[in-house]
Amino acid sequence: MNQTRAFLILAWLMVATLLWMEWGNEKSAPPAPIAAAVAPASSVPTAAPSVAAGVPGAPNTAAVPSTPAASTVSTAGAAAGEPLVVVTTDVLKVNLRGGELSEADLLKYPKTSEPNSPPMRLLASDSTLYFVAQSGWVSQGNAAPTHESGFRYAGEQRNLALAAGANELAVPFVWTGPNGVSIQRTYTFRRGDYAVRVRDEVINASPSPWQGYVYRQLSRVPRELAHKGPFSPEQYSFQGAAWYSPTDKYEKRKFEDFSDDGKLDKQVNGGWIAMLQHHFFAAWIPGAKDAGQFSLEELSAGGAPQYLIRDMGPGVNVAPGARAVTEARLWVGPKLVKAIEAQDVAGLDRAVDFSSYSIFATLANGLFWLLEKMHNLFGNWGWAIVGLVVLLKLVLYPLSAAQYKSAAKMRKFQPRVAQLKERYGDDKQKFQMALMELYKKEKINPVGGCLPLLPQMIIFMTLYWMLAESVELRHAPWFGWIQDLTARDPFFVLPLINIAIMWATQKLTPMTGMDPAQAKMMQFMPLIFGVILAFLPAGLVLYQVANGGLGLLQQWLTTKRYAEAPASKE
Structure with missing residues (x-):
């Protein structure tokens, strides 16, 4: 599985998870409150x-x-x-x-x-x-x-x-x-x-x-x-x-x-x-x-x-x-x-019910502890979220560096991959064998982009629960138009910025080995995520924008380093 396919699968898993949460919430809606004229029982x-x-x-x-x-x-x-x-x-x-x-x-x-x-x-x-x-x-x-x-x-x-x-x-x-x-x-x-x-x-x-x-x-x-x-x-x-x-x-x-x-x-x-x-x-x-x-x-x-x-x-x-x-x-x-x-x-402390699952509750408690330290440093919960992103990026740097290095090398050898496609036509088995041989020869890890995406998805979902439950962030402003980090962005500025970041990231991400249907589906992912993020807390979207922006910068620098000159066709 190459890096782009891994991202596609995990992205759709994230979308499916959010949609499943919404569907489950509709089914388990709380009972309607009693009518105003009814006296409470004792x-x-x-x-x-x-x-x-x-x-x-x-x-x-x-x-x-x-x-x-x-x-x-x-x-x-x-x-x-x-x-x-x-x-x-x-x-x-x-x-x-x-x-x-x-x-x-x-x-x-x-x-x-x-x-x-x-x-x-x-x-x-x-x-x-x-x-x-x-x-x-x-x-x-x-x-x-x-x-x-x-x-x-x-x-x-x-x-x-x-x-x-x-x-x-x-x-x-x-x-x-x-x-x-x-x-x-x-x-x-x-x-x-x-x-x-x-x-x-x-x-x-x-x-x-x-x-x-x-x-x-x-x-x-x-x-x-x-x-x-x-x-x-x-x-x-x-x-x-x-x-x-x-x-x-x-x-x-x-x-x-x-x-x-x-x-x-x-x-x-x-x-x-x-x-x-x-x-x-x-x-x-x-x-x-x-x-x-x-x-x-x-x-x-x-x-x-x-x-x-x-x-x-x-x-x-x-x-x-x-x-x-x-x-x-x-x-x-x-x-x-x-x-x-x-x-x-x-x-x-479990009254702060970050999640029904103890493992996510423990992780959420750890994230909140870090977020609180960032807030003590910056005095603003919005900038604390940005600081948390920087800290997590440093922790996950070895994984993300491997991801972007793999993507950069694959981008460099796209002309060679295109040549293999022309050579083997519809014979997918021979094409995959030749592609694996190329990866082996050039020391490219085709699954290098898979590993960092899983912890990022887990952190994203955990952060959603943590931000949704944290009363410390209730009505907490960031700056400008964001006056409540637990409410959605009133003007959808952050979701639009996230769409732009995902689109730019996609342009740097090679589509090596991906069939046209998958590639077309990938083109819609920034828009799909943008629509979903428009309904999520501004604090969570801020996290995603900061995380995506730093990721884009890291990917661009890595691409410049490892893919300055595209490999020529044989």
């Missing part, structure tokens, strides 16, 4: 996890807690009779109501790239955008506060803001039971932090032991995509539930597969649960050694689907006059790699 757990048996301080699991059955609540959120508490920090603005975070705005992230755009709302009580974080307690034979009722605000001001110079803000709630048991809940917000600390302290002032389980859950309806169309990155970003356990590691499930893929009933120690979407996510992170049970539930809100992931546990057994404490973190924010790593939680 679920309260009715059973305790068997995992709690044997856990120090945990109640006897022979006593299964009993709580009210799941009920439909108004779109105003849980504990409808409890007034809202609004908390504002430098990065978050949230609505608290009892045991539920019913709204959360991400103040550093505008909803769109338009001027004066409102902040991105991740959690919402509105029925069409319904996405809430809830936490409560269940107990067998004893009263306990659920996320729907029980917790009451223990402060005075209901509009709280992180004071200038302060690093954290504590928001207290309390539940007082009829038998002398109380639970003090404190939400702690920290400056610059998207992880909310949630601390529950059970105080037993009754004459009898109190047993109970804390539960934490995320509930939502599927969100409607903001950007649709061919090859839209948002369409390929995972939407659904994810969880991590020390034994089975990272797992996830799309909304449409909640029921089809079977029941989730996973006993864990530590781990985390989450709801993921493009660029953002919410996650409950219990204590590293807390015993719990992960489960999924598909609810019906007026006939439309609503999805829930829950962590039940840990359990506590509080003697009279004693206290017990359980803590967790609630992440509500963007998929910022550094901020997530700073949480020091095993597997939480």
Whole structure:
């Protein structure tokens, strides 16, 4: 296989892969969001996890807690009779109501790239955008506060803001039971932090032991995509539930597969649960050694689907006059790699879901690490992409040098190849034998152009997933007309430049041994790629333009060196 045929095959493979991704996305489109008039369903757990048996301080699991059955609540959120508490920090603005975070705005992230755009709302009580974080307690034979009722605000001001110079803000709630048991809940917000600390302290002032389980859950309806169309990155970003356990590691499930893929009933120690979407996510992170049970539930809100992931546990057994404490973190924010790593939680970095395949996810993490280093150097994500191209070109230089050297030598001997064609006519077998003999005599490697193309294709596809998922590049400008590297080029300038580069590269690439049909097909490749790139993120097209431009320069220099004077015909 010569260099041109290798490029043709791999180019068509890339096109076919992108088209297959688009076709698969059409088939697995997320369920439509519920109608605006439909009230979200709410679920309260009715059973305790068997995992709690044997856990120090945990109640006897022979006593299964009993709580009210799941009920439909108004779109105003849980504990409808409890007034809202609004908390504002430098990065978050949230609505608290009892045991539920019913709204959360991400103040550093505008909803769109338009001027004066409102902040991105991740959690919402509105029925069409319904996405809430809830936490409560269940107990067998004893009263306990659920996320729907029980917790009451223990402060005075209901509009709280992180004071200038302060690093954290504590928001207290309390539940007082009829038998002398109380639970003090404190939400702690920290400056610059998207992880909310949630601390529950059970105080037993009754004459009898109190047993109970804390539960934490995320509930939502599927969100409607903001950007649709061919090859839209948002369409390929995972939407659904994810969880991590020390034994089975990272797992996830799309909304449409909640029921089809079977029941989730996973006993864990530590781990985390989450709801993921493009660029953002919410996650409950219990204590590293807390015993719990992960489960999924598909609810019906007026006939439309609503999805829930829950962590039940840990359990506590509080003697009279004693206290017990359980803590967790609630992440509500963007998929910022550094901020997530700073949480020091095993597997939480997988929430940045670069790919469903671990090998591509690992490669994407490596590419992002390099891209981040380039950004630290240049201070601009666009120039960081160009810097990444230069770095990758240096790494792949031995392979690309062999590719261009082979192409240059083949170009030099094109007159000899044309002579062989004339000599053997339609006898393809003799022509191929003579061609191989020429290659052997002149020390030309006919497959020298194949090897570099495979890593380039893998890098291209990995970079697509990485750029599509990286919130760091969301609305990030390059310069001039490119004001969002994760959106397509608004004026298609970069795709047109790429067409020109591919056309020029093609002119330097010999068509040795290629039949007329293949050669004609090759002529259309720059246009085909140009059309596809017109729908892809500008950052990815910038990578392709920089990569192709440097490749063209390298190929031209190599051609000048090895093919200055064409070989004469014999």
